[in-house]
Amino acid sequence: MAVFSSRNVQAPRWMAVLVASLGLSCGAGSVQAQSAAAWPSKPIRMIVPFPPGGPTDAVGRPMIEKLGSLLGQSVVSDWRPGGNTVIGTDAVAKSAPDGYTWLFTTFTHTTTPAFNKSLPYSPLDDFAGAAMVCTFPAIAVIPVATPARNLAEFVALARSQPGKMSYLSPGVGSSVFLNTELLKLHAGIDMQAVPYKGLAPALPDLLSGRLSFGFVALSLAVPQVKAGKLRALALAAPRRNALVPDVPTMAEVGYPDSQVLAWFAILLPAKTPRDIVYRVNREVARALADPDVIARAEGGGVTLEPPKSPEEIDTMMRAEVPRWQKFVRDARIEVQ
Numbered sequence: 010m011a012v013f014s015s016r017n018v019q020a021p022r023w024m025a026v027l028v029a030s031l032g033l034s035c036g037a038g039s040v041q042a043q044s045a046a047a048w049p050s051k052p053i054r055m056i057v058p059f060p061p062g063g064p065t066d067a068v069g070r071p072m073i074e075k076l077g078s079l080l081g082q083s084v085v086s087d088w089r090p091g092g093n094t095v096i097g098t099d100a101v102a103k104s105a106p107d108g109y110t111w112l113f114t115t116f117t118h119t120t121t122p123a124f125n126k127s128l129p130y131s132p133l134d135d136f137a138g139a140a141m142v143c144t145f146p147a148i149a150v151i152p153v154a155t156p157a158r159n160l161a162e163f164v165a166l167a168r169s170q171p172g173k174m175s176y177l178s179p180g181v182g183s184s185v186f187l188n189t190e191l192l193k194l195h196a197g198i199d200m201q202a203v204p205y206k207g208l209a210p211a212l213p214d215l216l217s218g219r220l221s222f223g224f225v226a227l228s229l230a231v232p233q234v235k236a237g238k239l240r241a242l243a244l245a246a247p248r249r250n251a252l253v254p255d256v257p258t259m260a261e262v263g264y265p266d267s268q269v270l271a272w273f274a275i276l277l278p279a280k281t282p283r284d285i286v287y288r289v290n291r292e293v294a295r296a297l298a299d300p301d302v303i304a305r306a307e308g309g310g311v312t313l314e315p316p317k318s319p320e321e322i323d324t325m326m327r328a329e330v331p332r333w334q335k336f337v338r339d340a341r342i343e344v345q
Contacts, residue, residue: 048108048285048288049080049081049082049108049109050082051082051109052082052083052084052085052109053076053080053082053083053084053085053108053109053110053111054084054085054087054109054110054111055069055073055084055085055086055087055111055112055113055275056087056089056097056098056100056101056110056111056112056113057069057086057087057088057089057097057113057114058089058090058091058094058095058096058097058098058112058114059088059090059094059097059115059179059206059207060088060090060206060207060209060210061088061209062207062208062209062228062229065113065273066228066309067145067226067228067305067306067308067309067310067311068142068143068273068302068305068306068309068311068313069086069113070086070305071299071301071302071305071306072142072293072296072297072302072306073085073086075295075296075299075301075302076292076293076296079292079295079296080292084111086113090206090207091206093117093121093124093125093179093180093181093182093183094114094115094117094118094121094180094182095121095125095128095129097112097114098112098114098118098121098130098132099129099130101136101276101277101278102129102130102131102135102136102278103130104278105278106277106278106279106280106281106282107281107285108277108281108282108285108286108288108289110277110278111139111275111276111277111289112136112275112276112277113142113273113274113275114273114274114276115183115184115271115272115273115274116184116269116271116272116329117180117182117183117184117271118132118136118274118276118326119132119326119329119330119333120182120183120187120329120333121182122330122333122334123182123330123333123334123336123337124181124182124337124342125182132326132330133323133326133327133330134279135278135279136276136277136278136279136326137276137277137278137279137281137286137319137323138274138276138317138319138320138321138322138323138325138326139274139275139276139277139286139289139290139293139319139322140274140275140289140290140293140294140316140317140319140322141272141274141314141315141316141317141321141322142272142273142274142275142293142297142313142314143272143273143297143306143311143312143313143314144270144271144272144273144311144312144314145226145227145270145271145273145310145311145312146227146244146245146246146250146270146310146312147184147185147188147224147225147226147227147244147245147269147271148224148225148226148227148230148231148234148241148242148243148244148245148253148256149188149192149222149223149224149241149242149243149244149245149259150215150222150223150224150225150230150233150234150239150240150241150242151163151221151222151223151239151240151242152215152216152217152218152220152221152238152239152240153237153238153239153240154218155218155221155240157240157242158240159242159262160242160243160262160264161262161263163222163242164196164198167196167198167199167200167221167222168196168197168198171198171199172199172200172201173201174198174200174201174221174222175200175201175202175203175219175220175221175222176189176200176201176202176203176220176221176222176223176224177202177203177205177208177211177214177215177220177222177223177225178202178203178204178205179204179205179206179207179208179211180204181202181342182333183271184224184245184269184270184271185208185223185224185225186202187269188224188245188267188268188269189202189222189223189224190340190342191264191266191267191268191269192259192264192267194267194340195264195266195267196264196267200221200222203220208223208225208226208229209229211223212225212229212233215239216233216238216239224245225239226310227250227252227253227309227310227311228309228310228311231252231253231310234253241253241256242256242262243256243257243258243259243261243262243264244256244257244258244259245258245259245267245268245269245270246258246259246268246270247260247270250310251307252310272314274322275289275293276322277289283319286319287319290316290318290319293316294316297313297316
């Protein structure tokens with residue numbers, strides 16, 4: 010995993026090599042090249058199946074600003090929250106495969122089939138991977154009034170009150186939900202999920218204490234932690250984060266298997282011409298190499314990822330769907 014530093018404004022060598030070889034990755038013929046050259050000729054709509062706020066803003070806004078200058082056409086965010094990402098995702102699945110409608114989504118895309126047996130689209134067959142964007146860690150937080158100073162004390166408190174504590178859930182297939190379910194499983198605690206359309210709408214209830222616990226994106230949690238309004242317990246990530254260097258990882262506090270690190274990627278309708286898919290892949294990589302994009306993403310607690318080819322993204326998604334289906338079966342989680 011690559012972590013870009015805003016103190017070093019030069020892109021990593023792999024990015025320079027990728028940018029220098031832009032014309033080599035397509036393998037497209039002259040007809041395809043002409044198609045890619047004519048695209049885009051109008052603004053692009055990027056559907057985000059979440060409410061504004063959180064990691065989608067931290068990297069999405071600076072990324073699309075840079076993409077607008079690279080493509081010569083504006084890229085406009087279209088927020089479509091609801092239905093555990095199904096509403097926005099379905100809109101992209103049913104859109105014209107012409108490269109003008111993108112889906113900016115997270116790994117929830119591959120977990121949803123495990124929790125919803127009646128999706129109006131196929132997460133695999135109706136989409137093509139276009140570009141990997143980032144990963145983002147979630148941080149476990151509690152209201153400051155809660156009488157627990159660390160995760161061990163919170164687990165003990167939750168065990169003493171089975172079924173009485175609540176946690177925020179922006180969707181049953183989200184990393185927030187899965188991180189909490191894994192913690193419940195491995196710590197032997199019982200908490201009740203409270204559904205929200207996203208992390209940002211849940212924040213006031215967490216601050217007020219109406220919610221007992223939550224895994225929250227760093228961009229939302231860190232200001233509240235530093236202001237003394239939330240208490241940070243642990244980070245669901247492979248290593249500590251510079252924004253909260255004193256907060257231990259889940260592994261450090263005894264739960265190495267109780268964490269999910271969510272990714273964000275751009276997907277296109279499955280029948281989008283491959284030359285356009287490759288063009289999106291290249292231009293997103295160029296946008297993410299921009300020093301301003303790097304700095305703003307890092308400031309939001311987001312880790313930008315080395316580029317993956319469209320084929321690598323498709324392969325990753327096809328591996329993750331059965332993985333989470335098995336998890337749901339083994340954990341006996343109720344599905345719709």
